[in-house]
Amino acid sequence: MLRTEDRPAQHPQIVGQAIEVHRWVRQARAAGKTIGLVPTMGALHAGHLSLVAASCQQCDATIVTIFVNPTQFIGGEDFEAYPRNVPQDLKLLGQHEVDLVFIPTQDEMYPAGSSTLVLPPDVAQPLEGLCRPNHFHGVATIVLKLFHMIPADVAYFGQKDYQQTLVVRQMVADLRISMRIAVCPTVRESDGLALSSRNAYLNEHQREQALALSHSLQVASQLVQTGERESASIISKMRQVFADAGVAKIDYIALVDPDTLAEVRQVNAPTLATVAAHVGDARLIDNQLLEP
Amino acid sequence: MLRTEDRPAQHPQIVGQAIEVHRWVRQARAAGKTIGLVPTMGALHAGHLSLVAASCQQCDATIVTIFVNPTQFIGGEDFEAYPRNVPQDLKLLGQHEVDLVFIPTQDEMYPAGSSTLVLPPDVAQPLEGLCRPNHFHGVATIVLKLFHMIPADVAYFGQKDYQQTLVVRQMVADLRISMRIAVCPTVRESDGLALSSRNAYLNEHQREQALALSHSLQVASQLVQTGERESASIISKMRQVFADAGVAKIDYIALVDPDTLAEVRQVNAPTLATVAAHVGDARLIDNQLLEP
Numbered sequence: 001m002l003r004t005e006d007r008p009a010q011h012p013q014i015v016g017q018a019i020e021v022h023r024w025v026r027q028a029r030a031a032g033k034t035i036g037l038v039p040t041m042g043a044l045h046a047g048h049l050s051l052v053a054a055s056c057q058q059c060d061a062t063i064v065t066i067f068v069n070p071t072q073f074i075g076g077e078d079f080e081a082y083p084r085n086v087p088q089d090l091k092l093l094g095q096h097e098v099d100l101v102f103i104p105t106q107d108e109m110y111p112a113g114s115s116t117l118v119l120p121p122d123v124a125q126p127l128e129g130l131c132r133p134n135h136f137h138g139v140a141t142i143v144l145k146l147f148h149m150i151p152a153d154v155a156y157f158g159q160k161d162y163q164q165t166l167v168v169r170q171m172v173a174d175l176r177i178s179m180r181i182a183v184c185p186t187v188r189e190s191d192g193l194a195l196s197s198r199n200a201y202l203n204e205h206q207r208e209q210a211l212a213l214s215h216s217l218q219v220a221s222q223l224v225q226t227g228e229r230e231s232a233s234i235i236s237k238m239r240q241v242f243a244d245a246g247v248a249k250i251d252y253i254a255l256v257d258p259d260t261l262a263e264v265r266q267v268n269a270p271t272l273a274t275v276a277a278h279v280g281d282a283r284l285i286d287n288q289l290l291e292p
Numbered sequence: 293m294l295r296t297e298d299r300p301a302q303h304p305q306i307v308g309q310a311i312e313v314h315r316w317v318r319q320a321r322a323a324g325k326t327i328g329l330v331p332t333m334g335a336l337h338a339g340h341l342s343l344v345a346a347s348c349q350q351c352d353a354t355i356v357t358i359f360v361n362p363t364q365f366i367g368g369e370d371f372e373a374y375p376r377n378v379p380q381d382l383k384l385l386g387q388h389e390v391d392l393v394f395i396p397t398q399d400e401m402y403p404a405g406s407s408t409l410v411l412p413p414d415v416a417q418p419l420e421g422l423c424r425p426n427h428f429h430g431v432a433t434i435v436l437k438l439f440h441m442i443p444a445d446v447a448y449f450g451q452k453d454y455q456q457t458l459v460v461r462q463m464v465a466d467l468r469i470s471m472r473i474a475v476c477p478t479v480r481e482s483d484g485l486a487l488s489s490r491n492a493y494l495n496e497h498q499r500e501q502a503l504a505l506s507h508s509l510q511v512a513s514q515l516v517q518t519g520e521r522e523s524a525s526i527i528s529k530m531r532q533v534f535a536d537a538g539v540a541k542i543d544y545i546a547l548v549d550p551d552t553l554a555e556v557r558q559v560n561a562p563t564l565a566t567v568a569a570h571v572g573d574a575r576l577i578d579n580q581l582l583e584p
Binding site for chain 2: 018022030111113114115116117118119120121122137140141144145148149151170171173174175176177178
């Protein structure tokens, strides 16, 4: 890794074809470089950039991909409306030591006639899997394609999409993929709101309401710190936070095993508190590990 | 590639752990060697050995895998009875320039808790896909695992499993896997019977009956050579071959597009004749390209 001051200021190379990025990675690895991969759907925020920074710090070269993947949106979701701003993304990435940005077209990722899918591991079934059927089919398939196109050493994911990190890790183990999965902490606004590209959908009032997610997790954490162990009691108080904020459309409020995502009745071991709710047009998720 | 006479007689190295074979392949490729992979379920015959010979001729190093994959057998099939003879397999492979034989355990290929599957491409649906539901889920999943464990340059498959070669090729294209798929011609006994590990199930009488498969394909080929174009007429005469041989349990007799496996009504372009039938305890398949 070169330190920032050692490198000339430069824009990352932008590549649209898988064959180009694959050749680049092969050559870089043959030259002994370690490669970090940061897969994104663009509309980059400080959460994504923390993954980029981790990769730049830990690897010799960093590749960021920008692709809004249609197959992980389910019917009626916001695929069309999902924020896209490649010029701004490139400007942000130019402030980091990113070597290559891969921005494929739909045809490049899903050529006509392509029909192979990944059936994700069992851990894809609860929570998001129930609310967004086949969402993780799309995630697992696109991630596997990217891993084949870009055979990096490490791929970086954010803890905000906690279940996604479990799905990807289990897929990597099950399919014996030679890739290390690194998970970086959720990045939050100063008032606690987890960064999300979908926060752009919120108006001022909804932005206030959206704090219910992180506040409910703080309430859960405080309850556990002060000795509460009953999941039902904790969830009830979390639910009250949403009610007080006027957020009615809750997909789930759950306390689960951090490895299996099975619901737990008592918080006697590290437990994941995880929430999903709709605020205005935005479906938001958040999670926090509770440590009794 | 070294010619046989340049090489000391030697037994191939035998490896049971994915991590070992993966390391071996990485080192060999870093040293500039091209690698050929021949995935098998063991019980090797001259058909398998033709794949091995092709790999030894075309690549610097050849890896053969032996694994009877449970997930590609459907309920009630012959997973338990499937012939296994590793000592004999190794003896046969010792007569070729095989560098490494990978013989994993069930746990190595399917560790406890592994649940990710490949949903194979659409071309998996007709023919074998109808007769053996989820067979190609198992094939696609194990082949993908082997490809990840053994990132070779070329993988060799036999044309006898024609639909399998289409499924693997489409999966490789869809998932953007960096592996060339080579398909070698079906190897036959002198009387036309296609070599199959399952031929071992046949007694003398059934061995005679089993000729119905290759004979029916010869009949189809002759009919097309002499100007017949109507699929219904050709299939009717093929069916008569099975009837004459006393083979009643036919899974399919079909004339299909060689790329899509869609049924064709008239043989006006290269067309695949493909048959599947049960003879005694053996379910046998065979196919032949008809060129009008």
